[in-house]
Amino acid sequence: MVEQSNLRELSNTVQNIKNEVDKLKTLGGNFKFIEMNIIRMSAMIKMLELGINDVKDVLGS
Amino acid sequence: METIPVEKLKDLQLMKFKRIFKWCYDKSKLYRGLYDAAGLKPEDIKTWDDVRKVPLLEKEHYREAQYKEPWPYGDSLCVPPKDVTIYHQTSGTTGQPVFQPDTWQDWEWWTECWSYILWAQGFRNTDRVFIPFGYNVFVAYWAGHYAAEKIGCEVVSGAMLNTEERILKMKELKATAFMATPTYVLGMADSCKKLDIDPKELGIKRILCAGEPGASVPSTKKRMEQAWGCDVYDHIGATEIGGWGFECSSKPGGIHVNEAMFLVELLDLETGETIEEPGKLGKVVITSFDRQAQPCVRFDSKDVAMWGEKCECGRTFRVLKGGIQGRIDHITKVKGVLFSPVSVEEVVRSMSQLGNEFELIVSREKDIDKITLRYELATGYEGQEKEVETQLARVLRLKTNLNYVYESCPYESLPRYQVKAKRFKDLRNEH
Numbered sequence: 001m002v003e004q005s006n007l008r009e010l011s012n013t014v015q016n017i018k019n020e021v022d023k024l025k026t027l028g029g030n031f032k033f034i035e036m037n038i039i040r041m042s043a044m045i046k047m048l049e050l051g052i053n054d055v056k057d058v059l060g061s
Numbered sequence: 062m063e064t065i066p067v068e069k070l071k072d073l074q075l076m077k078f079k080r081i082f083k084w085c086y087d088k089s090k091l092y093r094g095l096y097d098a099a100g101l102k103p104e105d106i107k108t109w110d111d112v113r114k115v116p117l118l119e120k121e122h123y124r125e126a127q128y129k130e131p132w133p134y135g136d137s138l139c140v141p142p143k144d145v146t147i148y149h150q151t152s153g154t155t156g157q158p159v160f161q162p163d164t165w166q167d168w169e170w171w172t173e174c175w176s177y178i179l180w181a182q183g184f185r186n187t188d189r190v191f192i193p194f195g196y197n198v199f200v201a202y203w204a205g206h207y208a209a210e211k212i213g214c215e216v217v218s219g220a221m222l223n224t225e226e227r228i229l230k231m232k233e234l235k236a237t238a239f240m241a242t243p244t245y246v247l248g249m250a251d252s253c254k255k256l257d258i259d260p261k262e263l264g265i266k267r268i269l270c271a272g273e274p275g276a277s278v279p280s281t282k283k284r285m286e287q288a289w290g291c292d293v294y295d296h297i298g299a300t301e302i303g304g305w306g307f308e309c310s311s312k313p314g315g316i317h318v319n320e321a322m323f324l325v326e327l328l329d330l331e332t333g334e335t336i337e338e339p340g341k342l343g344k345v346v347i348t349s350f351d352r353q354a355q356p357c358v359r360f361d362s363k364d365v366a367m368w369g370e371k372c373e374c375g376r377t378f379r380v381l382k383g384g385i386q387g388r389i390d391h392i393t394k395v396k397g398v399l400f401s402p403v404s405v406e407e408v409v410r411s412m413s414q415l416g417n418e419f420e421l422i423v424s425r426e427k428d429i430d431k432i433t434l435r436y437e438l439a440t441g442y443e444g445q446e447k448e449v450e451t452q453l454a455r456v457l458r459l460k461t462n463l464n465y466v467y468e469s470c471p472y473e474s475l476p477r478y479q480v481k482a483k484r485f486k487d488l489r490n491e492h
Contacts, residue, residue: 043169
């Protein structure tokens with residue numbers, strides 16, 4: 001089982017990735033291929049949030 | 062997530078319920094109308110008692126909300142139509158099919174849910190998974206396919222092949238696993254014999270069943286495992302809900318609920334009170350926590366089930382003993398006795414003299430209920446109708462407290478099904 005301190009670090013990393021993807025989206029502007037790939041990346045990041053960030057929140061790390 | 066302490070799991074569920082309730086209230090006219098009528102707003106949902114005040118969602122609600130703009134989802138849609146990337150629909154067994162939109166995130170969620178199922182059953186990146194099913198507008202096996210890819214399996218679709226071609230392809234490629242309905246798993250074993258192939262020699266290690274409760278019926282499971290010489294596992298899912306339950310490799314005699322992604326409530330069939338204790342039959346009400354386009358919140362699945370004991374696998378997710386026990390609309394009174402067709406399946410499939418298929422027909426003659434069991438004798442047991450019916454009468458009387466009329470049918474004359482089998486017919490209200 002993942003230690004709670006690791007969970008916090010995992011959660012922070014997921015959040016950082018999410019922020020970077022948001023930044024990429026903004027920088028990408030009208031490039032459709034960036035937008036399309038970001039939709040897919042965001043969906044995968046959401047699954048990480050469900051499995052990591054939500055759990056961290058209830059475990060109170 | 063599968064081993065989170067139970068009390069933390071409950072906290073996670075409550076947090077997620079509040080979130081999905083707010084999402085639905087804010088995004089969908091269907092839900093907002095339903096909750097406004099009940100006098101509930103997102104800020105009212107604070108405790109588990111509040112959760113239980115949320116009105117149940119019925120399939121009929123979707124039907125009423127759909128078939129209008131934005132076409133065809135109407136007021137049930139929670140996202141802009143441009144965000145919908147995948148369409149599926151229910152089979153329409155109980156009426157007008159329900160249309161199910163999903164966003165790309167929803168589809169990732171579907172495969173995430175199914176990844177829990179496959180992993181718990183031992184599927185790994187060393188497996189070559191064959192899917193002998195004609196993919197179409199129904200969600201069946203689409204999510205299983207992509208979840209298998211997600212966990213690293215090699216996936217082979219047998220969609221447009223016929224049964225014999227599928228078997229030969231599985232043999233040629235040395236597939237290690239496949240997914241099918243229990244009916245089709247048994248049917249494929251029969252077809253193997255016609256090809257002079259022993260299914261046990263194909264090297265299949267595990268089979269995932271879906272679509273019918275057969276893999277949770279001990280005698281049906283045993284029949285499949287003996288035919289294929291491998292482990293057979295059950296799973297539960299539905300188009301409107303997602304893949305919400307799975308049997309793990311410890312085979313606890315039931316189905317784990319994925320309680321990190323779904324809330325499953327069992328409600329007393331008469332009082333509607335929440336059932337928490339094992340062994341008591343209740344109506345299955347389900348919330349999918351993390352779906353976007355058309356989530357289900359307190360959806361009345363019309364299934365019945367009971368909680369079981371803790372599983373030794375280490376997961377804290379609760380177990381539904383024996384999986385789904387039946388459908389509310391199939392559990393009916395015959396001659397005043399509460400009757401579930403699953404109990405007959407258990408008996409029929411436990412007798413080696415009987416083939417895999419059967420039919421149950423309830424009718425009424427001069428105000429008296431009559432229940433007919435149509436069966437096929439297995440090959441090699443021709444002419445043994447009398448002995449078989451004597452045995453059936455004794456066992457079924459004990460098991461169901463009912464007497465039956467028996468009708469022997471020629472081998473392979475009863476319908477074969479690839480998806481939801483319709484073996485139970487109640488003709489009492491038909492003229």
